[in-house]
Amino acid sequence: MKHPGRVLGVFLLTSLALWSQAFAHGVAEGDKGYIQEITGVHFIEFIYLGAKHMVTGYDHILFLLGVIFFLYKMKHIAIYVSLFALGHSTTMLAGVYFNIGINSYIIDAIIGLSVVYKALDNLGAYQRWFGFQPNMKLATLVFGFFHGFGLSSKILDYEVSPDGLLPNLLAFNIGVEIGQLLALAAILIAMGYWRRTPSFLKHAYTANVAVMSAGFMLIGYQLTGYFVS
Template sequence: MYSHVLNRLSSSLWATWQTRLLVFSVLLICILTGSNEALAHAVTAGDKGYIQEISGVNILPFMYLGAKHMITGYDHILFLFGVIFFLYRMKHIGIYVSLFALGHSTTMILGVYFNIGMNSYLIDAIIGLSVVYKALDNIGAYQTWFGYQPNTKIAVLIFGLFHGFGLSTKILEYEMSPDGLLPNLLAFNMGVEIGQLLALAIILIGMSYWRRTSSFIRNAYTANVAMMSAGFILVGMQLTGYLMSQ
């Protein structure tokens, strides 16, 4: 009897802790997006100055910058979290992550190589919308509202293309030297993929522990609502930054 009570108490405390963690995560994103640097998701002055001073092929520095951008890119991480939220088999995770990587790699490399720039606030607002879209998809909103389920693989690929334009916009801010541009771009992209795999590994470890508890099903809806709220906050802050910059 006592063990039963303790188990119920432990489960209740675990659920309360998770809810607080979700609220804290949303508040943390609010704080991050409240800063000028986070508004535009801009490159740091130190990184930009370093890139402007070097020329030629620099594989390792650009790999580092790519990995750093992905790991610190809270919008990319939120979208990735939403993508794998209900994926249990590694085969399915690999397919979706590969589609996302294909999308952002294509537009990132082509965008920089052909100097196709976009307003950083607007592209980051679209990336924020991708988080909202995926959260709504996870809670079955499209089936409920429209009686139709969009193709999730195509959606991940398309939003991957927009994430890639976000990356290319940041790279153009580096004002990279044309000397060794393509190898450096490929190195940056490789760094992005390494950063993505590291972030994915951390997410999967956390999710694997959470999924073993009964609170996962109970709080899955709340988690996605929190993620959707964070996406709307990102969109609002980016659009505010855009209007302020005009």
């Protein structure tokens, strides 16, 4: 029987390679064409788009996985997830409403860096290298801001009509939070099962190396796109 840690590592690396090709900047052409054609308030449609983006957003899911990897109590999970949600909701709404455009490749590379940063934290690298533990609550909030600009860049790519923009943005944000909860629930179920097995602590290091490797792949993919585009 394969160890869960090894299976997780293979899954993360394979998924990132496939999803990078499939979604590129996360804007499906069918969704983009539909959004460009409509005007006015479309609450349900934008909820769906927000949830879809978060559930298929491998970069956000990898970061969430890193954040909750060693969190066992629901109150601690709730604190970190709330900080992340506060961060990405703030910059997503502000980025679109005030038309703050950031190059998608650069912001997605920073999001990849957030995955690497959290994986290194889970590996205890900062304590070994620098002799101190960074404030991960603050880091989660700050990286949440960058994830939010990543979301806003996707919405700006949709070229949403200004007619009904604010309600549609709020609907998209609601969808993002629904998608985040769905992804978090799936992660917690899988982690809950794995944590009950003897292999968890044995292969936690391998799993976080896999997460870190996926983050580096994401950084490399986005920076390559930036320089060749």
